Amino acid sequence: MISILVIEDEKRVADLLKIGLEENGYQVMVAYDGEMGLRFSHTNSFQLIISDIILPKLNGFEVCQQIRKTDEQIPILMLTALGTADDKLEGFDVGADDYMVKPFDFRELLARVRVLLKRRAISSVDVVKEMKYADLTINLERQEVTRNNIPIKLSPKEYSLLVYLVENVEKVVSRVEIAEKVWNTHFDTGTNFIDVYINYLRKKMDKNFDVKLIHTKPGVGFILTSRQVYK
Known part of the structure; x- marks a missing residue:
């Protein structure tokens, strides 16, 4: 089963993501602050990470940057109320693969999740050793x-x-x-x-x-x- 880490401090949004993703066959673990999310990413095996940017303890940019030091391949989708071009560029600069602005349509998020997972699968197959x-x-x-x-x-x-x-x-x-x-x-x-x-x-x-x-x-x-x- 594909496992997804959700890093989101708003419980309502976190619950929405967890329930919706699990209904579509994914296994979901939720972290409610940046430090917890980073710790979970190091101690568990995930195929994709969805992270808010404005988080307690470590913000989403810092979490993404730390994850990229040890894992360059895992897809990271950022969710945030910050929708300016500069915010998006900063997210991509620290290693995010995609970016969605709140409020979002869950069907669109699900489509983007599938695209990112497919891209990772193709990339893994293409690596010839x-x-x-x-x-x-x-x-x-x-x-x-x-x-x-x-x-x-x-x-x-x-x-x-x-x-x-x-x-x-x-x-x-x-x-x-x-x-x-x-x-x-x-x-x-x-x-x-x-x-x-x-x-x-x-x-x-x-x-x-x-x-x-x-x-x-x-x-x-x-x-x-x-x-x-x-x-």
């Missing part, structure tokens, strides 16, 4: 590369080039594409630096293995594939 192809594994968090569980030490630029090739596995990529995507520059036909780095990679990635992964398609570019159809 590892890339694999054939016997090649790239750990993106530690930037470590292995083939058949044998560590391969690469320079930062060799690593970036390999990641780009794996991202485009089984596809021929041109020198122009590599120059733009890996080096962030336009390819100069008078230089051979990309070929030099491809050769560096080949020596480290393929030399001691029977199956070669990095191949050249003459006049076109390079391809990472385990199919032995290129040289």
Whole structure:
């Protein structure tokens, strides 16, 4: 069940949010001041936080700022009677994801909650920690590369080039594409630096293995594939 933290010192509003959200299938915990809300956020697992700005002990801006020091991903929706542009900008500056002004329509709040939760779910799915192809594994968090569980030490630029090739596995990529995507520059036909780095990679990635992964398609570019159809 999706768990939501509501930080709201007005009991009437807090009760309205708790009842309405629970009727829509969410689990809700309520904190009645900023310090309590911050403490709950550290000691419980929530998927979303709804916070007022004008709160006892710690205001909503301070709570949001503290939460963002330890959790950059959790969606935070701010509810407040302060509706000026400056107030909204300050909320976004400290890490709020959305902003609603009291009084609010609960149906709109519910729609925004669903959007924020969906956005978080998509973001979580999109985070790739590892890339694999054939016997090649790239750990993106530690930037470590292995083939058949044998560590391969690469320079930062060799690593970036390999990641780009794996991202485009089984596809021929041109020198122009590599120059733009890996080096962030336009390819100069008078230089051979990309070929030099491809050769560096080949020596480290393929030399001691029977199956070669990095191949050249003459006049076109390079391809990472385990199919032995290129040289």
